[in-house]
Each structure stands twice: as structure tokens, then as C-alpha cells.
Amino acid sequence: MPSRRDVIADDLRDRIATGRLKPGERLPSEAYLAAQYEVSTPTLRSALAVLQVEGLVEKVHGKGNFVRRPLRRVTYTGGGRAPDGQAAADTVLSVTVHTTRIRARGHLATLLKVPTGSPLTEFLCLGHEGERPHSLTRIYVPCDLAPTAALREPLPYEGVTTWLTQLRPPLAEVRERVSVRLPTPEETSTLRISSSLAVLAITRQMADTAGRVVEAALLVLPGDRADAVFTTHYVIDEKGTEG
Amino acid sequence: MPSRRDVIADDLRDRIATGRLKPGERLPSEAYLAAQYEVSTPTLRSALAVLQVEGLVEKVHGKGNFVRRPLRRVTYTGGGRAPDGQAAADTVLSVTVHTTRIRARGHLATLLKVPTGSPLTEFLCLGHEGERPHSLTRIYVPCDLAPTAALREPLPYEGVTTWLTQLRPPLAEVRERVSVRLPTPEETSTLRISSSLAVLAITRQMADTAGRVVEAALLVLPGDRADAVFTTHYVIDEKGTEG
């Protein structure tokens, strides 16, 4: 038994898909649409909420509801580098918002495998595509490993990643954990997304050949336009295959 | 300015976190809670909706609202194998629901890099944890590569993965794309999840040393209890590092 909400959402979705409502276009007011569909405003609004979490409609308080322009998808490349061998994420405009020294505690200390209270350098990076932010990255590096220049002048994200490739001992392993969750209120405002839009959360650990964790990173990407790609190469050796 | 919905959601969340409401316990009725918080039922219900998408509360029509038991997290291991070198996902009870022959078309043909209309074998697998389903996997293999036994008697998921390790030419690359989206109505009922709970969708391509795609898989995992872990090892050679 389809609810009125779903019937209306389906109809509006179809109107958008067929171009009768164009990207960027403002929808009729909620009051008008409610009258058109012969439902109350809460019912119409619940239909719009469906389209909102689907990323098809954007609500702007005081202005109206708008058909969202199709978003270019953001692709995160796992393994610490992009397919062409460049450092990952170097093609996006990325802005380092903040570089600070903090002390490891709780989950962060566990991730970096350092004692609680160890000094860390935090890089807070906000990725942009034009005006819109599309990624929030918090990178943590043990202080003795961080480039000393980083604290004098903010280092861009690319700087951190390219610097990592020059490590001694060299980088040996990247471990990335991907999960889905709702954004925190802070992430909601920073990324300018709806609080009901799930995000792709990636926790990255990078270790050198000595087994030391040289970087831990927490990445947050909007779920409606983010992909993460991981490529594993099998190496043939004398005893079989290895991931 | 915190809305009443958020105030109520925060309070109930706290009651659950501190154990004043225990896992599995039934909440007071919505009418009772609405009276207790001095709000109308729609307002109270919107607060419960918040907790529902957070996975803290489960609504059961005709019975009541229940505190969800903490779910064991499901970890998908990328790269085609689990950390111990075993085939991935071999520790979960996995059930092959269906094995069929279909023909490649659209996105699937692109994924497998075969012409439209090519015969494929589809393995439809449902992973379980006890009574609850926790993963839906659709595996596609070109028919000439699929074990002929597979069509006589259903092959379990483990069978497919172990069989892949014995390929000639051997497996050379696994490429996995992770994204977030809302479940389709079919996935909602198969996985028994809310239609508003985002899922982790993984598209996997496996190629042999000749570059032929020997398997494409579409995995769907509930976002509230699924993680995916990817590990990349850097191999040191004479000219530098390689992912």
C-alpha cells in the first residue's frame, strides 16, 4: 500500500528525472505543491524529505526547494596514491585549515600506537570543488616525524602526502577502514550537508617498514557524491600469491 | 536553538547509553512518552525517527519501540582475502540463495568487460549472523570460467572464492569501489533493514594476469554495522615503491 508521501516523492522524482524540473530550478512553494497534490503541508514536506536524503532536492530556508545540480562525484583512492602513481587527491583543490600540536589520547593513541599524551601534529584539511566543500580530513603525525616547516607555515594536503613518500624508513603498509555513519554536527556545518545524509568515513593508518605508524588520518566524505576505490595487486612469488 | 525533537532524542539516547533503558527493552508507548515530554505524538515520533536512523531504536508495528541490542560489527576484508590469508568472509555463515545463468547487459557488461549478451553465471549469496541477514552479495562470472558443478548444485560463497585462487592464469588484481547509498526496496526486505538506513555498497572486479575480468561482485552491507578494511602493501624495488 503506497503512502501518499511515496506517491508524491515518486512523482517529483520522475519530474526531475525527465527534466520537467531542471537542475537548479526552484520548485513551487510547499503550500502550492500541497494544494496541487491535495495533501497537508506536513505530508508534502515528508515527501520532500525523501528526495532530500536522496540528494535530489535541496531545501533553502526562506528561499524555497531547489532541484540539486548533479554533483561531480568525488573519488578517494586508497593505498595512498592515485592510479597514475601520483599522490592521492592531488587534483582536488585542498585547503589546510589548521595545523596544531595536540596530545594523543583514546582512540587516536591506539591508532598511532603511541602512548597517551604523546605529542602529535594535526593537519585539518578541507577539500573543495569550487565553492562547495567535499571532504574533511584530519591527519595526525607524531611530532618528531612531522616536517618542521609545517608549524611555521601551513602545509597543504599534497605536501603531507608527498612528504610521506620520502620517509626513512620508507612506507610499507597502508590500512584503511571504511564505514558509514551520520555526520557529527560539526561535520554537518563544515561540509554543508544535511544531518541526515550519511557520510563515508575512512580511517587510515600508514606504517613504515619498521612497523611504526607514521600517519593516522580520519577522512569524511559526503555519502551522496563520494566513492572510494581500492586496488590490490597480487604478486607472484615462488610459494604462491600474496595480496 | 535546539528543537524539542533533538532535546527528546538526546535524552532518550542518554537513557540508552547509561543503561537506564536496556538493550532489548521495550520503550514506553509513544502516547505515554509524548505526555511525559509534553509534546504531541508527531513530535515524539520524529525524535524516535532520529534514534531509529542511528540504529539505537527499532520500531515494531503493533508491539512498540525497542532498544536495539548492540550489533556485532561485520567486517568486509578487501583484496579478496582475510588478514590471515584465508579467503575473505569464510568465518560468516553464508548462504547461496540462487545460482542462475543470465546474460550480461549494461553496467554488468561494462564491469566484466564482456560484450552485451555474454552468458554469465550469477551467484546470489545472503550472509547471516544467527537469524539476521547481514550481507547481500551478487557475484557474476563468465560462464566458461564458472565451475560446471555450480549449476548442478549450488556452490557456497566460500567455494567461489577458493575456486578463484586456483585460476589459470592466476588472479592478478582486485579493484573495489566503495560507495554509500540508500537500499533498494528489495535490499530493504532481504536484509531486513530500514529503508532510511544507508548501506555500504562495494563493487568488486577481479582480473587475472592476462587482464581478463574473471569476477564482478556487488556487495551490500548494512551501514550501521558494516566496515570494510583494505590493506595495501608497498613493495620495495630498485626504482622506488609500488602500491
Add this chain to the structure above:
DNA sequence: GAGTGGTCTAGACCACGAG
């Protein structure tokens, strides 16, 4: 100030589950 969305109310009626 006019028009928009954001929130909330106090009910109504229906569908489901258990006794």
C-alpha cells in the same frame, strides 16, 4: 512586509499484534 520553509499541535482514522 511578503513569501518562504521550520516546527509543532491536537486530534482523526487505519493497520498490525496479542490475548
Add this chain to the structure above:
DNA sequence: TCGTGGTCTAGACCACTCA
């Protein structure tokens, strides 16, 4: 049958945007 949640209504009042 009774209590539960599911859906919906008709309207109120507030907050934001823009002329």
C-alpha cells in the same frame, strides 16, 4: 477487543530571505 505504531490533517506560530 484492545493497545500499539503508521499516516494524515488543518492550522498555528516562528525564523529566514529578499525587496
